[in-house]
Amino acid sequence: MALSGLDIYKLLPKTNCRECGFVTCLAFAMQLAKKTVSIEKCPLLSQESKNILEASSQPPIKLITIGEGEDKFSIGNENVLFRHEEKFHNPTAVGFIIEDALSESQIKEKLAKINSLRFERVGQLLNVNLVAIKQTAGKDKFIKAVQLVSGGTKLGLVLMSDDADALNAALEITASKKPLIYKATNSNAAEISKIAFKYKVPLVALESDLEKLSLLTKNLNNQGASDLVLDTGRKTLPEKIWDLTQIRRQALKKSNRALGYPVITVTNSNDPYEEVIEAATYISKYAGIVLLQNCEPGLILTLLTLRQNIYTDPQKPLQIEPKLYPVGAVTNKSPVLVTTNFSLSYFTVLGEVEASKVPAYIVSVDTEGMSVLTAWAAEKFTPEKITDSVNKFGVKETVSHKKIIIPGYVAMMSGDLEETSGLEIIVGPKEAAGLPSFLKNL
Ligand code: SF4
Numbered sequence: 001m002a003l004s005g006l007d008i009y010k011l012l013p014k015t016n017c018r019e020c021g022f023v024t025c026l027a028f029a030m031q032l033a034k035k036t037v038s039i040e041k042c043p044l045l046s047q048e049s050k051n052i053l054e055a056s057s058q059p060p061i062k063l064i065t066i067g068e069g070e071d072k073f074s075i076g077n078e079n080v081l082f083r084h085e086e087k088f089h090n091p092t093a094v095g096f097i098i099e100d101a102l103s104e105s106q107i108k109e110k111l112a113k114i115n116s117l118r119f120e121r122v123g124q125l126l127n128v129n130l131v132a133i134k135q136t137a138g139k140d141k142f143i144k145a146v147q148l149v150s151g152g153t154k155l156g157l158v159l160m161s162d163d164a165d166a167l168n169a170a171l172e173i174t175a176s177k178k179p180l181i182y183k184a185t186n187s188n189a190a191e192i193s194k195i196a197f198k199y200k201v202p203l204v205a206l207e208s209d210l211e212k213l214s215l216l217t218k219n220l221n222n223q224g225a226s227d228l229v230l231d232t233g234r235k236t237l238p239e240k241i242w243d244l245t246q247i248r249r250q251a252l253k254k255s256n257r258a259l260g261y262p263v264i265t266v267t268n269s270n271d272p273y274e275e276v277i278e279a280a281t282y283i284s285k286y287a288g289i290v291l292l293q294n295c296e297p298g299l300i301l302t303l304l305t306l307r308q309n310i311y312t313d314p315q316k317p318l319q320i321e322p323k324l325y326p327v328g329a330v331t332n333k334s335p336v337l338v339t340t341n342f343s344l345s346y347f348t349v350l351g352e353v354e355a356s357k358v359p360a361y362i363v364s365v366d367t368e369g370m371s372v373l374t375a376w377a378a379e380k381f382t383p384e385k386i387t388d389s390v391n392k393f394g395v396k397e398t399v400s401h402k403k404i405i406i407p408g409y410v411a412m413m414s415g416d417l418e419e420t421s422g423l424e425i426i427v428g429p430k431e432a433a434g435l436p437s438f439l440k441n442l
Helices: 006-011 023-031 047-057 106-116 139-152 164-177 187-199 210-221 237-253 270-284 299-311 343-356 370-379 385-392 408-421 434-441
Strands: 065-066 073-075 092-097 118-121 125-126 129-134 155-162 182-183 203-206 228-231 263-264 289-292 324-328 337-338 361-364 402-405 424-427
Touching: 006 023, 006 047, 047 361, 065 343, 073 263, 092 106, 092 139, 092 155, 092 299, 106 139, 118 299, 129 139, 129 289, 139 155, 139 164, 155 164, 164 187, 182 187, 182 228, 182 263, 187 210, 203 210, 210 228, 210 237, 228 263, 237 270, 270 289, 270 299, 324 343, 337 343, 337 370, 337 385, 343 361, 370 408, 385 402, 385 408, 402 408, 408 424
Parallel strands: 092 129, 092 289, 129 155, 155 182, 182 203, 203 228, 263 289, 337 361, 337 402, 402 424
Antiparallel strands: 065 073, 118 125, 324 361
């Protein structure tokens, strides 16, 4: 757990020698607490104090990386229980299980469907992260499925097998992709940890009871497996939420290093709708990885949208660069619409302008990422601000007409805006959905 400035001060030599560049040890301690300096700056620090300070600066939930290349991703390294306290850092990895009992064509078909799960929303790419190959039959069938999946995707891999021989053979093929091994338990820890250590890959530790799980992670650490992901096995939804919450609390509030790892969850339901609800609950409450069976694009998009929202910094709304955006084959006669630089506002307007097939310009005003009404109420979307943007982005030089269209919700500012901008103000629809018919009839 992070130490306070005073806690750190107690560990320093207290000589005020200034070799660290600070006037006093206390000043240095305060900066260490804020993580703006390194402990290396103090040459007089004892090894014992150094060890304590290094241990306290480790993240309470270990950062685990799975995969290689551009599609690799990391989970863990979270510092808070509640998003509003700071932010959640590493989004839950979403993956899909492919059982080796499927035929070759079925595996290829499901894999192609998983690979195509990429969406763009408010200017960000939303994608899935993992394919898990699950052994349900003999070793040969598992290896064949691993070969097919490994050769057919850039996504991260999970190797789900209790058979050490099968895992060894699968890692001969896939180790360079740094897959996650699922799973070690207290009964096979020695055997499976050797494999994880040999191939330097992360490993899932599974025990249903949290005390047994703590013992297992300590045991695995002693055997050289330190990149761990936790699982508490198949349980009801409330039981899983309890486990996920307790593990997060133990890691953050009790500094329980044995449970300081991200958690993997595997959905229970076979119904695609229930499964997505279950997965959404796990994403909301601390899962580092969620594995599902079904991969219907419409349902997965809802899941990825939820994840995008949960992992957005609550203090920094998603925003785009404020500027003049041309949409379609614009000319100097094209209409000019004004909106804010809140991503959702801009991309909603953009989608409707594109749907209208009327080429147009969009002025995105810097409202610090606030939506139209919020920005208006906060005095960030005022006649003066809009006029500044219109002038700064060269609207009057870009189009020959002297008109701009403002959102219907801020119709009340049209008189003042006309005065400050010197332009004719046209009041557009309140909702972006009204833009296509509005633009066609303009
Ligand atoms: S170098 Fe170390 S002992 Fe000297 S003032 Fe800085 S913190 Fe204190």
